[in-house]
Amino acid sequence: MRCSFAAVSGFLALIGAVQAAPKAERLRLPIAYAQKLAAVQEATAPAAKAVVQDSVANASQIDPSYAPTVTAPKDNVFASLTNDEAAAVIKFCHEQDSLNLTAAENATAWDNQITVVDVLMPNKTDALAYLDGDGDKPKRYAVVTVSHGASEEPYIEFIGVGPLPVTAETSLVDLSWLSTKGQARVHKYNADEDAWGDWFAEIASDIQDITKDLINGTVTGSDDDDFDIWGVDPLWHRDGRVVQWVTFWAHVSEDTFGYDATTLLPQGLFFRADTTGREKANWAVTGWLYNDQFFASTKEFRAAWASGTLKKTEQTNSPLVASYEDAWYGTDRVGDAYPDDERLPPVEVAPDGQRFKVDEDRRYVEWMDFSFYFTFTRDTGLRLYDVTYGGKRILFELGLQEAVAHYAGNDPVQAGTSYLDTYYGFGPYAFQLVKGYDCPAYATYFNATFHAAEESKTHRDAICVFERDMGGPIQRHSSGSYISVTKDIALVLRTVSTVGNYDYTFSYTFHLDGTIETKVSASGYIQSAFYAGNEEYGYQIRKGLSGSMHDHVLTFKADMDIGGTKNSVAKHAVVPVEVDYPWNDGLKRNTMHLQRSYLDQETGFNWGGGTHSLLLIVNKDETDDFGQPIGYRIMPSIGNGHSLTIKDSPNLLNSAHFTQEHVYFTKQKDTEPRVANAMNSVDPAHPIVDFGKFLDGESLDQEDVVVWFNLGMLHVPDQTDLPNTVQTKAQASMLISPHNYLPSNPARRSRQMVRIDYGTEGKASKLHTFGKKVRPEGTIDAAAAYPNLWSYAGDEGVRKFPYDPDHPFNETDSIA
């Protein structure tokens, strides 16, 4: 999931790495090849690419995305740090001698430096006291990620800073209470990855005669290198050694028309590097693999190659193409055009403006009977807080927690790869949305800011919110004399994060019946494998290429509060039974029963093969008119929940125990706010947060229950994943829906319904429109439905230390 960004810095553009500004690319195309591409581009581009200079200066006089304002009832205590807050925190940290910090801009791997600054979410207890009553606004704290490079045993530590704003009261705060191991730090095994990169180039350079022969290119450490070299994530640990397998990936520069397609270009040559410790002198190559042949040393590998005993494969996976259009990994339009496709397809418009209200400063939205705050963090991107329905809180918190992509393969890089994507972060890669494509043109857009490497980066228009006609009724009934239909009008909150090769679209959809859908859709480039003997791990999708199969598990937190924080987890199973009814003369009949029970204690749950069990978050102390506890149901919609296929992953170890079941229920604790820490993958055996320790048998009987649910999919790519995966198949969603919670279906309150009475006369006799406007006046401004895409602008950055808020700069490279 991170590989194409990894390529930016030549090896790994990691949060723990030293570079703040993007580094020059080490691995570039051969000059002759780049020249060839450039020549082709010049010759063919103008005619073929239809570069359009948009001539509409003022596409619309009225901004269609304007939403009425409202004042949120309370401050957003979950809000991201402002640029000023982040700057003040960084300045404060630099003044603390105990941290011995070097400015990120100047720091090396052997310095201490700040890598991330983010808001420390207030404890739920404090937040509720403020939101629900007269409690003080919770004191505001930052959490600072500090990379301690200045020792033989480098580590990453999370430190609190607060209260904010910075005053004489502000201090560094220990955060070990946030760790299941009682220590908010992790050994930074990858502290020297830049040095590793240089060393890998040396290793490759030493066998350039072999790579030229086997994979038709070389790495010499120059800007012209043909390949990037990187491999497993997380690093392996064995007998006290730090081990990693790496492989060669053809480098296609985005500066030419190369596309961000590195993960489609594995070359099938691997070596194992022991990078234990910080001294290059102690590092060693301990194996080579090519065409399923293993050699324990470079010497053995060279000998086999030199003697001709090395079995060569005829498969190759070359990026070389004659033209832009020929780039099989390219995403531009290609092939026979579809009929009529030059004409405009249907488009959604908002002829009457927005029907929701926002408090832009407080990041607060009101729509129909819903309201919520949202925020944005570096690790997990968009998060929702204090989601209310009908004036009552139903969710204290809703948002992504972690995303695992677990690969498999006959080669060690695929077999050894299990990305934990919050390591790279969903915030840094939540690029600006494309209006009219990612969200409707009329959506209301919000910026999203994160603070990393002592820089504040703002993605313009990275979050959108819009109403939408979902394309069919939410309810209807017709008879021979009348028909009644209500539109399924919903509110969608959406963001997209491209973590390396994969683009994840996250949509939270609010429906008129009180249902909230959490949905993830995946696209982007697959991470593929070189095709050599790996039939058991996927399909061949091109000459030399396998669609490396993998599991996606995206874990979400839903801290549900149904009628308050004291909740229980009900399981209502429907099971086949045989019954002796009083009315059937003693003859038993097969039927089914609804069996009600509770999950007594913290546990995981698998939905199994059907929808035969209902899982409900209920409040036993609040019942409906019939004595049934009020509740909300959680139920899979697209997909059926997901969990990892692989058991006891040797890659993930203790870092992702939340991936084994479809859903988990735990008791909320301020000390267990997240399933994982962003640094879990740095030392997966000893993570800062081990979810397995959340499951310690505590009661769920009228406790504050947190639901952790997994969305995902098993992905066995085939050729239709080239060049990009289609979201048609790669999506999953979960519903949270009122269940014995309301006295009737609240969609009935909507005016967006019609009833037509008709009969035998061959015409409608009455039309009931329920007090709403039936059509807009006159015409709809067509331009308003079509965005001016020239407004796409990339990110805005502000350097934090030294702080110069008046001089933002634009660049969109990753700072993670």
Added chain:
Amino acid sequence: MRCSFAAVSGFLALIGAVQAAPKAERLRLPIAYAQKLAAVQEATAPAAKAVVQDSVANASQIDPSYAPTVTAPKDNVFASLTNDEAAAVIKFCHEQDSLNLTAAENATAWDNQITVVDVLMPNKTDALAYLDGDGDKPKRYAVVTVSHGASEEPYIEFIGVGPLPVTAETSLVDLSWLSTKGQARVHKYNADEDAWGDWFAEIASDIQDITKDLINGTVTGSDDDDFDIWGVDPLWHRDGRVVQWVTFWAHVSEDTFGYDATTLLPQGLFFRADTTGREKANWAVTGWLYNDQFFASTKEFRAAWASGTLKKTEQTNSPLVASYEDAWYGTDRVGDAYPDDERLPPVEVAPDGQRFKVDEDRRYVEWMDFSFYFTFTRDTGLRLYDVTYGGKRILFELGLQEAVAHYAGNDPVQAGTSYLDTYYGFGPYAFQLVKGYDCPAYATYFNATFHAAEESKTHRDAICVFERDMGGPIQRHSSGSYISVTKDIALVLRTVSTVGNYDYTFSYTFHLDGTIETKVSASGYIQSAFYAGNEEYGYQIRKGLSGSMHDHVLTFKADMDIGGTKNSVAKHAVVPVEVDYPWNDGLKRNTMHLQRSYLDQETGFNWGGGTHSLLLIVNKDETDDFGQPIGYRIMPSIGNGHSLTIKDSPNLLNSAHFTQEHVYFTKQKDTEPRVANAMNSVDPAHPIVDFGKFLDGESLDQEDVVVWFNLGMLHVPDQTDLPNTVQTKAQASMLISPHNYLPSNPARRSRQMVRIDYGTEGKASKLHTFGKKVRPEGTIDAAAAYPNLWSYAGDEGVRKFPYDPDHPFNETDSIA
């Protein structure tokens, strides 16, 4: 699923019943009550109901639903019978002395009559010879359903008539080859349902003192009766006796403002009727049930009531309301209005017209790389044939087969009810769609005609086809320097059938990646149960009312042809394994394998708890460039497949063996065109088609494979199902998607993509629009986006015998 229509004729408005024209309603509201309602209506209606006289005479000068025409490559050999064809067939049948027919209009239960005339689908072998080569157009036949009432053992028989048009060559054709029991006839156990209805009224009348006391109303056989009386479906058979439990349902007339809500108004009083044979003298009441107390005779029941030993329930379920707005079972808007809801929500428009082509006569559609024919039948409604993609057939046939709704309860009516909805038919209830609500205003609409009870009924605008922006990308990729996004533009073919209380929306969606989604969404009124001791069968949802839990299983046929008719069924399972890799020093690692196998013979399959097995229809004889058989995958999308919870249903017996697994695979045979016959529920022990007999162990190795997949949901209604079920939760879908079938993702051919190059300048540097129009000229006619709902017109009917095509009439009551 049929109950509210059943009420139309007072008991059962069945296909096998004699009435053609709607009968007067036997069971009506008490006059005083009706007057009260009418008074309330008059007083409150104008102000409260916002009846709008639409003042826009010509909403649009250009019909937005106009689609360009195309000529289908071949005649539609699957087309419904024309009105003329149906009339000629009926006339021909009346001329056959062997049938001894009485005109439907005049027939009684003791006559022979035609109940349905439909097209007999051509054998696949004949159709393919015509479609693919120089074969003759298959001879056209009708299938006529004849109810033989003129004997002590009445039966329904299916008889072929052809070839058409009717000439001297035309004859009656035996259709026993279409039956798994070798006989296309079924004992018509329900021949005397009208007489039963009269008898039930007598029974109820005899205890009107008791019903007045227990359920506050009476049935005396007059037009003012308070209740409808009906019960189990199918009828029960025990020891050679025909047995049925029936119950009292409050009658709310649609003529007042009663709503079609009978299934929400069960009264909790039941009796068992033995209706064996055709002589009323032999019929008997063999039990009563009230508040879970059983009495073996009316005498015992009366004695218990008279003596005061009958335990009465305080629960009641009365329909009485003071006003329109007070009708808790009403679907009109009610309650506090949502903010801003009088304004128009977003709406989809087609500013550039339709981008698909239709042959309206031949019912043929072309869109992008897809084409298909469609037709419409009385039993199953909309069906697709000869679906091609990229010029090659992928489906010979796609469409609904049967819909089972299996209830459960502590009372015998719920326990005994398992609707087989094709008995009622999806064709008769595919009412006119509401433009702008069921489908976009700009959709292209088609009429749908069926022929029953010697009448042809045309539902105007019952089928819609439209393009739609699905609301997010089908593919995208962003990096730090460019972003590429393609819209998910899809074509939707949709119809809605309201079979009694439930509204089923069927959508077939075609995507640019070659995927077809089959989706069903359910709304309408639930069938509920009286609440008395049935906690094990659902939730209480109102005073006196239980949301009777039930399983929906909707079975679809997908006759897939991948690279021809010779196909195999591949199962590619992904399983956890432990592997000893050559590169890992003998240390085994946990990973997962793709295990490829084939389903050797006809079988069912359950998807189980995850998405860990891929099911593919492949052609072993046609491989891709890498030797992998080309294929299409079938995979659940919304939901996870569904099957009946109840084992060996005592209601369904041999009539629905297709409901036990998520999906079945059989070898295509011209003698096995459908999983069920519409009359299966008339004698479920001895159905005309028993799907279980399809599964006779035949090889699926490169044979013509048919996939039968089940969509559905377990429905445990709660209060939010009142008044209508919301489709948010009540939907399911299946994808059919290319898998190792195409060399790359065909969505890349779409012009509906954009690439924006951007970088560090804070603006877009290039915009690639791929030769398409970027926005329409000027303005969009707002009126065109909003339909004139006064055009809603109900059905058009033509009497067939005697045939008078020039005098259609309008009425929309069921003729089934």
